[in-house]
Amino acid sequence: MKKSINIGRIGRLIKKDLSENLRKIVVIVSTMIITTIAVWLLTVILKGDSATGASERLNFISTLTSVSLFITPFILYGFINHKLHGVNYSMLPATVLEKLISMLIVGSVIVPLVIYCGAMITDTILALVTPSVYKGYTFATSENIFNTSSSFVKVAGTFTLITSTAIYGNLLFRKNKMLMTILSVIGINMLLMVVLIILIKSGLDLSEWAKNYTVNNGGQVVITMGKSSGFFVDVNRTVNIIFFILIPSALYTASYFRLKRIRF
Amino acid sequence: MISIKNLNFNYGKNKVFSNLDLNIECGKIYGLLGENGVGKTTLLKLISGLLPVKKGSCTVCEHIPYNREVQFLESICYVPEEISCPSISLIDYGRNRGEFYPAFNMDEYIGYLTQFELKSDMNFQKISYGQKKKAIIAFAFATNTKILLMDEPSNGLDIPSKSQLRKIISANASEERCIIISTHQVRDLENIIDPIIILDKDAVLLNASVEEISRKLSFRFSDRESADALHNEQSIGGYISVEENITGSDDNVNIEALFNATIKNRKRIQTIFNSK
Numbered sequence: 001m002k003k004s005i006n007i008g009r010i011g012r013l014i015k016k017d018l019s020e021n022l023r024k025i026v027v028i029v030s031t032m033i034i035t036t037i038a039v040w041l042l043t044v045i046l047k048g049d050s051a052t053g054a055s056e057r058l059n060f061i062s063t064l065t066s067v068s069l070f071i072t073p074f075i076l077y078g079f080i081n082h083k084l085h086g087v088n089y090s091m092l093p094a095t096v097l098e099k100l101i102s103m104l105i106v107g108s109v110i111v112p113l114v115i116y117c118g119a120m121i122t123d124t125i126l127a128l129v130t131p132s133v134y135k136g137y138t139f140a141t142s143e144n145i146f147n148t149s150s151s152f153v154k155v156a157g158t159f160t161l162i163t164s165t166a167i168y169g170n171l172l173f174r175k176n177k178m179l180m181t182i183l184s185v186i187g188i189n190m191l192l193m194v195v196l197i198i199l200i201k202s203g204l205d206l207s208e209w210a211k212n213y214t215v216n217n218g219g220q221v222v223i224t225m226g227k228s229s230g231f232f233v234d235v236n237r238t239v240n241i242i243f244f245i246l247i248p249s250a251l252y253t254a255s256y257f258r259l260k261r262i263r264f
Numbered sequence: 265m266i267s268i269k270n271l272n273f274n275y276g277k278n279k280v281f282s283n284l285d286l287n288i289e290c291g292k293i294y295g296l297l298g299e300n301g302v303g304k305t306t307l308l309k310l311i312s313g314l315l316p317v318k319k320g321s322c323t324v325c326e327h328i329p330y331n332r333e334v335q336f337l338e339s340i341c342y343v344p345e346e347i348s349c350p351s352i353s354l355i356d357y358g359r360n361r362g363e364f365y366p367a368f369n370m371d372e373y374i375g376y377l378t379q380f381e382l383k384s385d386m387n388f389q390k391i392s393y394g395q396k397k398k399a400i401i402a403f404a405f406a407t408n409t410k411i412l413l414m415d416e417p418s419n420g421l422d423i424p425s426k427s428q429l430r431k432i433i434s435a436n437a438s439e440e441r442c443i444i445i446s447t448h449q450v451r452d453l454e455n456i457i458d459p460i461i462i463l464d465k466d467a468v469l470l471n472a473s474v475e476e477i478s479r480k481l482s483f484r485f486s487d488r489e490s491a492d493a494l495h496n497e498q499s500i501g502g503y504i505s506v507e508e509n510i511t512g513s514d515d516n517v518n519i520e521a522l523f524n525a526t527i528k529n530r531k532r533i534q535t536i537f538n539s540k
Contacts (some may be wrong), residue, residue: 003334009364016360020350085348087314093337093364260332264314 004095013094013102018110021076025111028075032064032115036122044133054127054136061119061138062155068115069159073107073166074178080259081174087264096260100167100252108163157244164251171258265290265325265411265442266311272319273306280306282466283320290410291439295457296446297523302463304446305345308413311444312342325410338366341404345415347396349388354399357388358406367408376402379428394420401429405436412436412443418452426452450519460519462526469526472537474517480536481525482509483518494532495525508536 018025039060043052079085089099120138127134169181266288273281280303288294298304309315310322313329313336322329327336350357354377362368377384380398388396397420404412418426433443433456447453460477462470472480481494484505489496493505497520504518506525526533 006334009334012360012363016363019356019360020352023351079348082348084344084346087342087344088348090314090332091312091337091340091342092361093334095334096332261316263316264309 004097005101006095006098009094010098010102010105013092013098014105014110017076017102017106021106024075025114028068028072028111029114029118032068033118033122035064036061036119037126040123040126040130040134044130047133051131051133051135054134054138054141057123057134058138058141061116061123064119065112065116066159066162069108069112069162070166071178072111073103073163073170074181076107076111077103077167077170078177081171081262083264086262090262090264096256100256100259103167104163107167108159112159153244157240160248161243164248164255168251168255168258171255171262266323268310268320268322270320271310271317271322273303273310273315274318279466284466284468286461286468286471288442288444290442291437292459293433293437293443293445293457295450295453295460295519296444296463297448297450297460297519298446298463299527302465304463305415307463308342308415308444308446311411312340312413313337314342338364339409340411340413341365341407341409343400343404343412343414343417345419347400349396349400351387351389353385353387354382355384357399358384358403361403362406365407365409369406369408372408373402373406376405376432379432380425394422394425397421398425398429401432405432408441410441412441414443414445416447416449417445418447418449421452430456450523454519457519460517460522462523464527464530469530470522470533470537476537477517477522478509478514480509481517481522482507482511482513483515483521484513494529495521497521497524 080089092099094102123134123138127137165181165185169184170177173180266286268284268286268288271281271284271286273279273284296304296307306315310317311324311329313324313332316330324336325339327333327339329336329340352360355374358368358370358373362370362373374384377399380395380402382391382395382399382402386395386399388399391399397417401414401417404414418429421429430453433445433453437443445453445457447457450457458474459472460470460474461468470477482505484490484507485499485502486505487502489503490505490507493507495506497504497506497518504521506518506521509515
């Protein structure tokens with residue numbers, strides 16, 4: 001059986017990608033950290049003495065990480081299907097799976113993790129320096145993704161969806177990749193909404209499903225499972241499976257074949 | 265080593281090859297010549313697996329190139345005409361990418377860089393086009409792959425570098441290695457390339473060794489055009505006349521004149537070379 005994965009080669013690919021993209025990585029990480037500092041500066045100017053809580057800041061850092069998850073594959077691997085720049089990478093002796101895995105590790109794990117940690121450290125320093133502006137520490141909040149397994153799964157699922165979309169968009173489009181991917185996602189979402197509206201108008205009763213959703217005092221929609229029976233009890237789980245497992249798996253598979261059949 | 269049978273390829277409606285047959289053996293430095301647009305670069309891309317064969321077959325060392333298996337990629341190195349380089353030093357480029365080629369030799373790489381008057385700490389992004397090309401060529405030779413494909417390698421090189429390139433190519437020719445050079449600059453690589461492949465739309469017009477060409481064609485210099493010649497090439501102080509060699513003379517092959525003679529007399533040349 002032909003070996004499609006060699007750990008040593010994946011390591012060499014990661015080393016090569018990090019080394020050749022070091023400047024780009026530094027720029028992405030610096031931009032994200034500067035954004036964190038800029039937001040703090042704006043808070044100081046606009047809010048004055050009223051403090052910003054750790055949970056709000058954590059939400060901001062999570063958004064920042066999500067953005068970096070989306071943009072990093074385009075910035076680091078945008079050349080991959082370019083008729084001129086992609087040739088060298090394609091001719092590199094490694095399997096498609098190894099290349100995809102290394103791309104995933106660098107673009108979707110290492111760089112976003114550095115950004116997340118960098119933003120957390122910056123936030124901690126800013127909270128230490130100005131406790132009246134930044135109250136509490138983001139790493140110590142209960143909403144921290146590493147504190148509870150359920151939120152970790154949810155965050156990991158969202159991150160996987162973002163990453164797989166970015167990687168596939170990067171391989172699917174040759175020009176204006178990021179814009180085309182965003183427009184495609186918006187288009188697909190609109191299409192899904194139209195389908196849902198048609199389903200509702202054609203007599204689909206969502207009232208049972210709606211019982212699962214209540215609005216708490218903070219204005220957030222929370223899911224309270226088990227109040228109703230039948231198909232709609234599992235609908236949330238089904239949606240999670242579709243969006244966090246099935247769609248990312250399909251996108252990764254499509255990316256694999258796209259990379260395998262790329263032409264120059 | 266490389267076997268192409270009934271190869272068909274097209275870019276949309278633009279047909280490039282139809283039923284192309286070609287055999288390439290190891291231990292030789294092939295010169296791939298042809299007019300613009302006949303498909304020289306396409307042929308190199310098909311051999312290197314960057315494009316899929318539409319119909320027919322192309323096998324390289326028993327591999328189907330487009331499958332891009334690791335063993336195949338380890339045995340081939342392709343130097344495109346236009347090159348793309350990362351923002352790293354030449355030495356780091358060798359370190360990062362050389363690890364993927366089992367026979368890569370770092371000392372050879374540094375040696376070639378020195379021969380091309382390049383410093384290993386130079387950054388790829390901060391050197392000229394010609395210097396980038398030299399660095400990529402240096403790397404390609406240092407990989408010691410069985411097959412080396414080069415598309416217009418002398419383009420952008422200065423005169424001393426062209427001479428260095430000739431030296432490096434000659435030094436790297438071995439029984440185990442096959443080098444294919446696609447070029448328009450035939451004078452840069454004259455006396456190095458052997459055999460010569462002249463590609464035309466739909467067909468290989470000529471695939472012959474220099475010895476065979478010399479046996480079948482004569483290249484005579486005279487002060488006037490020859491009426492019987494396949495082609496008369498104007499040169500300084502006279503003409504080079506390409507004729508069928510019926511006298512058994514042993515002339516030096518003038519590749520430029522050969523190319524023009526072949527293009528002007530497609531069928532005649534094929535008849536001459538197909539006869540025993």
